Amino acid sequence: MKKEKSQKVLLSGIAMVVLFILWTVAISLIDVQPIGPQNSSVGFATLNGFIHSLTGVHMAIYTVTDWLGLIPLCFILGFALLGLIQLIKRKSLFKVDSSILVLGAFYIVVMAAYLFFEFYVVNYRPVLINGFLEASYPSSTTLLVMCVMPTAVMQLNSRIRNTKMKRAFAFALIAFTAFMVIGRLISGVHWITDIIGGAILSAGLVMIYYSVTTLIARQER
Structure with missing residues (x-):
């Protein structure tokens, strides 16, 4: 049953990535209007313009979420350090926990996605940052926290034995993720x-x- 569940989750994940590609194409083609700063063009302009008029601009919240974006980076460094310690102690890359190796590959994919959209600009921000247009799609902060925090929860759940502590960490990290996305x-x-x-x-x-990670863990048993 667990194997079937993992396969279903894998297919769902692939479907979500395909949906993201279709969403990106749609933004590039549908209702594109120059509503951004310096007449920069934005897809789904009517929707985006309406929501932006409701939220307004709050640079204080932007600054807070920017600084809090260092927290996911600390988790990345922490798990990278854990992998390095295992590598040094066990003297073989293949003896490092498979979940840590997969996590490292996962981080590389996330970084690659970020860098790709820094060069292939879909939309620019609705405000100038320090007087300059910056790439806005997809939200890098959303991508960072929604990738790092859930995977951190998975890692901690497999390494912490105390159930209450597991739940406390999960609640804190999920709440932090929600705050960051909504704040952004x-x-x-x-x-x-x-x-x-x-x-x-x-x-x-x-x-x-x-x-x-679930399929690999199942094979290692």
Whole structure:
């Protein structure tokens, strides 16, 4: 049953990634209007413009969420350090926990996605940052927290024995993720389609990560 569940999650993850691609294409083609700063063009302009008019721009929230974006990076460094310690102690890359190796590959994929959209710009931000247009799609903060925090929960659940502590960590990390995503939207530094795109891609990648680690763990038993 667990194997079938993992396979279903894998297929769902792949479907989410495909949905993200279709969503990206749609943003590039549908209702594209120059409503951004310096007449920059934005897809789904009517929807994006309406939501942006409701939220307004709150740079204080933007600054807070920007600084809090260091927390996911600390988790990345922490798990990278754990992998390095295992590598040094066990003297073989193949003896490092498979979940850590898959997590490292997962982080590389997330970074690759971020860098790709820094060069292939779909939308620019609805506000200038320090007087410059910046790529806005997908929301990098949404992508970061929605990829790192759920996978961190999975890692901690497999390494912490105390049930109450597991639940406390899971609640804290999920609450932090929700705060960051909502805060990013309310701050007005992203279009709503940027947030949605980041959430769709993150969900797909996390599902794939979960299914791959589950299938590998099952084979190692």
